[in-house]
Amino acid sequence: MTPMGDKRLSSDTNTLSVSVWRGDGAGGKFEIFQVPSQESQTILDVVVWIQQKIDASLAYRYACRVGMCGSCAMMVNGQPRWTCRTHVQKVARDNRLEIAPLRNLPVIKDLATDMDPFFEKWVRAESVFHPTGTRDDEIVRVDPTEPRRVEADAAIECINCAVCYAACDTVQANPDYLGPAALNRAWTLINDVKDGGRASILEAVSQEGGCHNCHAQGSCAKFCPNELSPITSIAGLKRETVKSFFGGR
Amino acid sequence: MLTLRLFMLQRLTALIMAPLVLGHLALMVYAIRGGLSTGAILARTQGSLPWALFYGTFVVAVSIHAAIGVRVIIGETLKTRGAVLNLLSLVFCGLLLFAGLRAVISVTMP
Numbered sequence: 001m002t003p004m005g006d007k008r009l010s011s012d013t014n015t016l017s018v019s020v021w022r023g024d025g026a027g028g029k030f031e032i033f034q035v036p037s038q039e040s041q042t043i044l045d046v047v048v049w050i051q052q053k054i055d056a057s058l059a060y061r062y063a064c065r066v067g068m069c070g071s072c073a074m075m076v077n078g079q080p081r082w083t084c085r086t087h088v089q090k091v092a093r094d095n096r097l098e099i100a101p102l103r104n105l106p107v108i109k110d111l112a113t114d115m116d117p118f119f120e121k122w123v124r125a126e127s128v129f130h131p132t133g134t135r136d137d138e139i140v141r142v143d144p145t146e147p148r149r150v151e152a153d154a155a156i157e158c159i160n161c162a163v164c165y166a167a168c169d170t171v172q173a174n175p176d177y178l179g180p181a182a183l184n185r186a187w188t189l190i191n192d193v194k195d196g197g198r199a200s201i202l203e204a205v206s207q208e209g210g211c212h213n214c215h216a217q218g219s220c221a222k223f224c225p226n227e228l229s230p231i232t233s234i235a236g237l238k239r240e241t242v243k244s245f246f247g248g249r
Numbered sequence: 250m251l252t253l254r255l256f257m258l259q260r261l262t263a264l265i266m267a268p269l270v271l272g273h274l275a276l277m278v279y280a281i282r283g284g285l286s287t288g289a290i291l292a293r294t295q296g297s298l299p300w301a302l303f304y305g306t307f308v309v310a311v312s313i314h315a316a317i318g319v320r321v322i323i324g325e326t327l328k329t330r331g332a333v334l335n336l337l338s339l340v341f342c343g344l345l346l347f348a349g350l351r352a353v354i355s356v357t358m359p
Contacts, residue, residue, distance in 0.1 A: 173325035174250055206253035213251045213321070241253050242260075 013037065016092060018046055020058065021100040024109050030098065037095065043083035044072050047099060047111065060111035067225065070161030074111050075100040080166035082225040103166040118162050121178045126204035127185035130197030140194050152191035155184050155233045157226050164220035164230050176209030180220035180230030183211050187233035190240060202237075202244050211237040250324040250334070255317050262314035269307040296359035304357070308349030316342035 016037050019030040033050045044062055051058040062072035067085040074083050076091055077098050088097065105113035122128070133140065142149060164180040165171055171179050186205050189195045205211045211234050220230040251259075280290060294300045320338040323329055329337065 170325075176250065176330070208250060208252055210252065212253060212256035238256075242257065245253060245257050 013095060015095065016046065016088065017096045018050065019096070019098040020047070020050060020111070021107075022058075022110050023107065025107050028107075028110075030100075037088070041088045043074070043076050043081065043086045043088060043091070043097070043099065046088060046097065047074075047083065058111070059109035061113075068159060070159035073102055073161040073163045073166065073225075075103055075166065080163040080223050082161055082163060085225065102162055104168065104171045105162065105166065113162075115162060118165055118179070118181070119160075122182040122185060124204065124209075125178045125182040125186045126197055126201040127182050127189060128197075129189065129192075130195050130200070132194060132196035142193060146193075148191040148193065151236065152188045155188045155228055155230070158184055158228060159226060161225065163223050163225055167219035167223040169217055169219060170213060170215050174209065174213055177213045178205065178209050178211070180214075180234065183214070183237055184220075184228065184230040184233040186211075187236050190237070199244075202241050205237050206241050206244075211241065214238075250321055250330075251317070255320075259314055259317040262310040265310040266307060266314060269303065269310070272303065273307070291356065294356050297357055301353060301357035304353045305350065308346065308353055312342050312345035312349060315345060 014037050016035045018033045018035050020033060022028050022031045033054055035046050035049050038045070044065065047058070047060050048062075051060065060072070060074070062084060063069040064071070065084045067082055070082070072083045073080055075081075075098075076083065076086060077093060078100075079091075080102060081091070083099075091097070099111065101107045101111050101113045105115065105118060108114050144150075144153070158181060160181065162181065164184075168177075168180055170177050183205060186201050190198055190201055214231070214234045216231055216235070218231045221228070221232070224230065316338050319341050320334060323337050324334050
């Protein structure tokens, strides 16, 4: 049974009823705000409007507003999304929205999560560049048609938004798991002719919490706003680690 | 929870199990269609080293394979890690080995 107040709001097509998570690491609750509906409005527009017009204390994070920086991801109606490129009309149900901080990450305040565990796992996965030359060397030619480069290019456009990390049920069940983004980055480095860390990357992704813990459910690929396929990258890492297990390169 | 070593152990035991399962299924079809009685089956298996090795290998492979799979389920649902998780996995492996090898011995011992 819908409460009468909510029914009135849902029938008003000019107003959005927006439940926003308010709280911190210790806990919190959803607070409902009424926001005017506008043409081509994004979820980030809604959050900004609430913070600027209703409650200046609302905490959230954003930077570029054009889908490049990966700062503004949040849970919208239970699904992780880049809020600056998500249109309200696409996701609102009966003029209602529920906006919460990203899943699988500690909350700092309201909609802002602590991204440290996410990026610490990038380092644990050895997803850092391992240079093979110095500034005095010739610049290495990269052939864009070379098969390994094609693999790397398919995975390279990650914006570090952590949408895949929030979507991943394995991360939720296994906090040690490195997660799709870190492993996807490791895969691009494995295929980078300029990276010299192949052995250390394969070693890093073969430990507890490594690529072998992926259940291949594919939420990462389903929700990636840049339409990357971390699950494919993780499958590639599994193949390469198996080869290394049998002594292959 | 799963390292490369455990992952490989699970895949390799699956490779061992696959032909053994097919062999077992073929055997079942043969035994049923041929109308072999329990006594006739036991007469063939008791004292047979090949059958003891066939089913013994299967039991060892399945005990390792299943224990690694259950290890992941235990770890993800009960949030256990480290020594406790290793112990639970080993106990489960031991239970399967005990039950399986006991059955194999009772069918193949002369």
